[in-house]
Amino acid sequence: MDSLEPSLYTVKAVFILDNDGNRLLSKYYDPELYPSMKEQKNFEMNVFNKTHKADNEIAFLEGMTIVYKSSIDLFFYVVGSAQENELMLMSVLNCLFESLSQILRKNVERRCLLDNMEGVFLVVDEIIDGGVILESDPQQVLQKVNYRLMSEPAYGFVLFDYITGNVEGETVKSQLLRMKTHYLNKAWPRFCSRPKSRSNGPF
Numbered sequence: 001m002d003s004l005e006p007s008l009y010t011v012k013a014v015f016i017l018d019n020d021g022n023r024l025l026s027k028y029y030d031p032e033l034y035p036s037m038k039e040q041k042n043f044e045m046n047v048f049n050k051t052h053k054a055d056n057e058i059a060f061l062e063g064m065t066i067v068y069k070s071s072i073d074l075f076f077y078v079v080g081s082a083q084e085n086e087l088m089l090m091s092v093l094n095c096l097f098e099s100l101s102q103i104l105r106k107n108v109e110r111r112c113l114l115d116n117m118e119g120v121f122l123v124v125d126e127i128i129d130g131g132v133i134l135e136s137d138p139q140q141v142l143q144k145v146n147y148r149l150m151s152e153p154a155y156g157f158v159l160f161d162y163i164t165g166n167v168e169g170e171t172v173k174s175q176l177l178r179m180k181t182h183y184l185n186k187a188w189p190r191f192c193s194r195p196k197s198r199s200n201g202p203f
Contacts (some may be wrong), residue, residue, distance in 0.1 A: 009131035010088055012064065013040075013079040014096070014124060018110050021048035024074070025113075025120060029131030047077060058086055067093045071108040091136040092127060098138040099123045103145070122148060 012033050015026035023044055034040045043062065051059050051068050052075060059066045060082070067089045068077045078093045097108070103119050104112050113120060126141045127134060135141050 010080055010084060010133050011078060011092060011128050011131045012081060013077075014092075014128060015044055015077050015079075016113070016120075017044060017048055017075045017077070019052070019073040019075070021045050021052070024110070025117070025124070027124060027128075029128065044077075047079075048075065051075070051077075057090070065089060069093055069097055071097070073110045074108060074113060088133065092133055095127055095136045095138050095141060096123065099127070099141045099145075102138065102142055119145065 009029065012030045013026070013028045016024045018024055021044070023041060026040060026044065028034060028040060034043050047059065047061055047066055047068075050061055051066070052070075057067055057069065059068065063082050065080045065082055065084050065086060066077055067086060068075060070076070076093060076097055078089050078096070080089045100113070100120060100123055101108050103123065104116060122145045123141060126144045127136070135144070
């Protein structure tokens with residue numbers, strides 16, 4: 001039985017599905033909640049079947065509170081316990097969506113998401129850590145993501161200036177052989193037009 005005591009561990013899971021219900025990204029923060037891949041995917045498909053044609057933003061399924069949002073061919077979900085505050089979960093969902101909308105330059109659709117999965121994971125990790133909500137302000141999230149990209153240039157990801165809307169630079173895997181080259185002094189293609197990284201793909 002779930003405890004009624006307030007908990008810092010607000011978020012049980014976050015996942016993004018395409019418009020066929022296929023998993024693109026999924027993170028579970030409670031090791032006792034659907035511990036196997038099969039259980040997770042069954043849960044995600046059940047959630048998708050219940051929500052993809054619904055007009056609501058909140059669903060209750062299998063003892064979980066689920067808030068969700070769709071965009072073109074994507075569905076975004078944040079999952080909490082049955083007792084969790086819906087507004088808290090919705091703040092996480094909105095922060096996730098707005099942050100991704102900024103780094104994807106408003107192209108919140110499947111192809112662009114898959115082309116930039118490194119950045120998507122960074123955004124999720126800046127918002128939630130182990131189920132604890134770290135941040136609900138998209139601008140703060142993007143500042144931290146940009147800082148990590150500046151500090152860790154191994155990420156194959158375009159650095160996006162959330163204030164000016166400019167693409168400042170791009171780091172790709174091949175540049176690891178030329179670390180002395182300052183990538184911020186280069187001009188790069190638009191965010192979603194770069195070659196697809198080998199590490200990108202559904203998760």
